[in-house]
Amino acid sequence: MKPQRIVDLLALVALVLLGLSGYLTWVSADPGNGRPAITFNGYTITKAPVTFALAGVVAIVVTKLAGTALRRVLGGLVALLGAGAVVVALTVRPGGPELSRLRPALSDVVADQVTQTTGPAPWFALAGGLALAGAGLITLLTAHRWRRATARYERDPAAAPADQWKAIDAGEDPTL
Secondary structure (H helix, E strand, C coil): CCHHHHHHHHHHHHHHHHHHHHHCEEEEEECCCCCCCEEEEHHHHCCHHHHHHHHHHHHHHHHCCCCHHHHHHHHHHHHHHHHHHHHHHHHCCCCHHHHHHHCHHHCCCCCCCCEEEECCHHHHHHHHHHHHHHHHHHHHHHHHHCCCCCCCCCCCCCCCHHHHHHHHHCCCCCCC
């Protein structure tokens, strides 16, 4: 499989996983005493994984049109975005005071009764961050072997527009 296809596949996997981490449960807080448990999805806790995913996919799309040097720069940027998503997945664990700030229903019972459980979202963010970092590293290492954007449909800058119309009238295609 070509490196470009691997990068595309990894970027797609990262987008799906990091996007899912925004909608799945990041933290669940049970205040006890018969009160219903409150769940916090990833987008409520942090918007970083989804932002990293979107920025990474945009950078991967731009690499299709860029030259080798810009591909390497963008590959490094995508690898850093993936590393950032991994760091967020590993470090963002909101405590009781932060959860009570997000949901006032927890504020009166936060002191000693709330039990917290971590949902699956941080794991999805971790896997998505690793996929995005992998896509960036592969881009960085194989940028010189990628195909260039085709110039087939670009017009010849030396040809005047009148010359192109004359070529079309003569039955020639000036884009070839």
